[in-house]
Amino acid sequence: MSSRALxxxxxxxxxxxxxxxxxxxxxxxxxGVAACYKFAVADRRKKAYVDFYRNFDAMKDFEEMRKAGIFQSVK
Structure with a gap:
């Protein structure tokens, strides 16, 4: 047996x-995860908001909700 020193x-x-x-x-x-989140989630979300508010009419939306009876104080 040879014993070698470890x-x-x-x-x-x-x-x-x-x-x-x-x-x-x-x-x-x-x-890497931050970059993936930016491109996969944040940019798409920003684009969706821009697309939604491009043709959004607040008064039309208000009138539809008023006619549906959502508001109690507005006739």
């Missing part, structure tokens, strides 16, 4: 090395 584990600076790797991964993933 290599000593790296202890000094291990936390800093791991933090650097994990922080880089976390920042990259969070920026």
């Amino acid at each position: 290599a000593k584990p790296q202890m000094r600076g291990l936390l800093a090395k791991r933090l650097r790797i994990h922080l880089t991964i976390a920042i990259t993933l969070s920026l």
